[in-house]
Amino acid sequence: MEDAFVFTVLTANxxxxxxxxxxxxxxxxxxxxxxxxIDIGLEGKMLGAAFISASVAAVTGSVWLALxxxxxxxxxxxxxxxxxxxxxxxxxxxxxxxxxxMVSGLTVVLGIAWFQRGGQTPSVGPDxxxxxxxxPFADVLRDVPLLGTLYSGFLSGHNLLVYIAFSAVxxxxxxxxxxxxxxxxxxxxxxxxxxxxxxxSVAWLRYRAVLIGGLLTGIxxxxxxIAQNAGFVQNMSAGxxxxxxxxxxxxxxxxxxxxxxxxxxxxxxxxxxxxxxxxVPGIGxxxxxxxxxxPYILTVVLLAGFIGKAxxxxxxxxxxxxxx
Amino acid sequence: xxxxxxxxASAILLVASAAVSAADLRPAVVFDMGGKFDKSFNQGVNDxxxxxxxxxxxxxxEFVITNxxxxxxxxxxMAQRGSDIILGVGFAQSSAIEKVAKEFPNTKFAIIDGxxxxxxxxxxxxxEHEGSFLVGMLAAMASxxxxxxxxxxxxxxxxxRFACGYEKGAKYVSSKIDVIQNMTGTTPSAWxxxxxxxxxxxxxxxxxxxxxxxxxxxxxxGVYQAAKDAGKLAIGTDSNQNxxxxxxxxxxxxxxxxVAAYTTFMEARSGTWKAGIKVFxxxxxxxxxxxxxxxxxxxxxxMKAQVDAAKADIIAGxxxxxxxxxxxxxx
Numbered sequence: 001m002e003d004a005f006v007f008t009v010l011t012a013n014x015x016x017x018x019x020x021x022x023x024x025x026x027x028x029x030x031x032x033x034x035x036x037x038i039d040i041g042l043e044g045k046m047l048g049a050a051f052i053s054a055s056v057a058a059v060t061g062s063v064w065l066a067l068x069x070x071x072x073x074x075x076x077x078x079x080x081x082x083x084x085x086x087x088x089x090x091x092x093x094x095x096x097x098x099x100x101x102m103v104s105g106l107t108v109v110l111g112i113a114w115f116q117r118g119g120q121t122p123s124v125g126p127d128x129x130x131x132x133x134x135x136p137f138a139d140v141l142r143d144v145p146l147l148g149t150l151y152s153g154f155l156s157g158h159n160l161l162v163y164i165a166f167s168a169v170x171x172x173x174x175x176x177x178x179x180x181x182x183x184x185x186x187x188x189x190x191x192x193x194x195x196x197x198x199x200x201s202v203a204w205l206r207y208r209a210v211l212i213g214g215l216l217t218g219i220x221x222x223x224x225x226i227a228q229n230a231g232f233v234q235n236m237s238a239g240x241x242x243x244x245x246x247x248x249x250x251x252x253x254x255x256x257x258x259x260x261x262x263x264x265x266x267x268x269x270x271x272x273x274x275x276x277x278x279x280v281p282g283i284g285x286x287x288x289x290x291x292x293x294x295p296y297i298l299t300v301v302l303l304a305g306f307i308g309k310a311x312x313x314x315x316x317x318x319x320x321x322x323x324x
Numbered sequence: 325x326x327x328x329x330x331x332x333a334s335a336i337l338l339v340a341s342a343a344v345s346a347a348d349l350r351p352a353v354v355f356d357m358g359g360k361f362d363k364s365f366n367q368g369v370n371d372x373x374x375x376x377x378x379x380x381x382x383x384x385x386e387f388v389i390t391n392x393x394x395x396x397x398x399x400x401x402m403a404q405r406g407s408d409i410i411l412g413v414g415f416a417q418s419s420a421i422e423k424v425a426k427e428f429p430n431t432k433f434a435i436i437d438g439x440x441x442x443x444x445x446x447x448x449x450x451x452e453h454e455g456s457f458l459v460g461m462l463a464a465m466a467s468x469x470x471x472x473x474x475x476x477x478x479x480x481x482x483x484x485r486f487a488c489g490y491e492k493g494a495k496y497v498s499s500k501i502d503v504i505q506n507m508t509g510t511t512p513s514a515w516x517x518x519x520x521x522x523x524x525x526x527x528x529x530x531x532x533x534x535x536x537x538x539x540x541x542x543x544x545x546g547v548y549q550a551a552k553d554a555g556k557l558a559i560g561t562d563s564n565q566n567x568x569x570x571x572x573x574x575x576x577x578x579x580x581x582x583v584a585a586y587t588t589f590m591e592a593r594s595g596t597w598k599a600g601i602k603v604f605x606x607x608x609x610x611x612x613x614x615x616x617x618x619x620x621x622x623x624x625x626x627m628k629a630q631v632d633a634a635k636a637d638i639i640a641g642x643x644x645x646x647x648x649x650x651x652x653x654x655x
Contacts, residue, residue, distance in 0.1 A: 116361040
């Protein structure tokens with residue numbers, strides 16, 4: 001019993017660690033797509049932010065400068081995307097893919113030029129990373145059965161960016177459903193003509209949406225580079241931006257279901273890691289290949305059987321052109 | 325951006341190669357992705373080549389490829405410019421070497437970590453299982469929990485060979501030791517996924533492991549970091565990685581690619597070079613384990629004595645370390 005409980009807590013912690021960048025990216029994508037801008041460049045923005053924050057952390061040793069630099073770069077890339085798609089009515093997917101390709105090449109080239117480590121950045125020490133935070137009383141409550149373990153073992157002991165990611169979900173929910181800005185944001189993704197008729201700038205609304213997306217992906221990239229890891233390795237985002245996009249669509253472009261989808265992907269990954277080489281009674285050792293395929297198989301099953309139809313915002317991917 | 329930098333690099337290469345004197349041997353090296361300052365594989369080769377330069381005064385040509393399509397082009401260019409011996413770095417260049425070697429039968433080729441059968445190609449291979457055996461012994465002796473871990477990169481036979489040697493070494497010390505093995509993935513991205521490496525490591529620590537050996541390229545960085553964060557021990561691979569996390573790096577298994585590069589050039593110069601397979605093991609000094617000021621405190625005199633004894637036994641043939649590649653199993 002005690003073992004099973006400890007195993008559950010360990011797995012839950014791993015889930016949270018793996019899901020954090022997904023959650024941040026999914027919320028970023030949600031803002032952007034709710035405003036009608038397809039955001040396939042999540043991956044590139046996150047990777048770029050990871051590289052810059054790792055570089056700044058390695059050079060200056062300051063986590064805050066690193067976080068700032070990561071966010072700044074992701075916002076620049078988001079503005080580039082906005083400039084192509086909003087100002088010049090470009091194709092959203094082409095622009096997003098271009099950002100992904102550009103960043104994946106440029107980070108390696110700059111990494112080799114700056115640090116000469118084959119595209120890696122030097123690993124940074126604990127002072128230049130977001131380290132786990134112990135919540136108040138966690139040490140005192142550690143010995144209290146169940147609830148104490150839950151509090152000190154699960155709720156406490158994550159780094160700041162993890163807490164930010166979870167707060168971001170509820171902030172997103174509040175902004176999108178409870179504010180005037182959110183109402184207009186949703187409207188501009190469904191029916192930009194109506195928003196324009198009401199005398200509100202479609203372009204400015206959409207720009208604000210991609211900027212928020214840039215901010216969140218910047219935090220996600222910083223998390224990858226100097227919280228989860230201690231440096232940049234080429235292509236370290238490893239497709240997580242796309243998984244976040246999928247999670248957001250799973251959640252039907254709504255914050256809380258999207259969080260659920262991110263946690264599900266995180267959980268499957270965490271379980272897959274922990275099941276490797278474990279002998280299941282009666283079956284024997286499960287082949288590694290099956291374990292690694294498990295998240296994808298379950299995704300297909302869930303998508304086909306349980307999620308139902310996901311309807312995208314109506315005006316998504318359609319450039320808004322005022323009638324002449 | 326990329327094509328431009330390639331042209332620039334080629335231009336610089338052209339100018340540099342014009343300055344090479346034609347009297348002596350004309351060796352060439354084609355480094356693989358990662359570059360010659362990668363603190364690992366390519367850098368090891370570079371060290372060996374520089375040592376050769378220094379001792380003989382012979383200059384070499386070199387090229388660092390930045391994407392896979394350049395491998396064949398670079399090797400062919402080196403051959404066309406009249407290099408006497410061309411050294412390819414890494415398994416990935418095997419097929420390119422095989423192709424170009426056919427086109428230039430009078431040029432000598434050597435490939436590190438790859439196996440190419442041709443009358444003018446020397447395959448430089450390593451007995452990774454022997455080194456893994458020694459670090460497996462160290463891991464078993466350093467472990468307090470009786471459980472040790474292995475994190476592989478991409479699931480290929482070469483990495484299974486590391487895993488098998490490691491397990492045999494640990495069992496040699498104590499038959500009761502538990503070895504938990506994980507592979508990072510089944511695609512090349514498994515070589516550069518430190519997040520997943522760190523997660524796997526934490527998973528193993530959760531199962532009671534207290535020493536972990538990573539044979540996983542860039543993924544290893546995450547493994548060493550996770551070990552550092554948890555205050556447990558890790559073992560590096562290929563080059564001496566002890567300095568990456570001083571205090572929690574138990575040791576590193578050394579693959580002396582510098583020795584291989586140096587040897588093949590020296591042989592080509594002295595005329596003793598022969599095509600075929602050339603294997604580097606403990607005996608040839610091509611495999612070893614690292615002991616320096618960063619891990620001195622972690623290796624007791626007794627541990628060192630036992631490992632040195634086993635090393636002598638392997639060299640003398642008294643211990644035969646099973647090679648996974650010989651029968652694709654680790655019995």
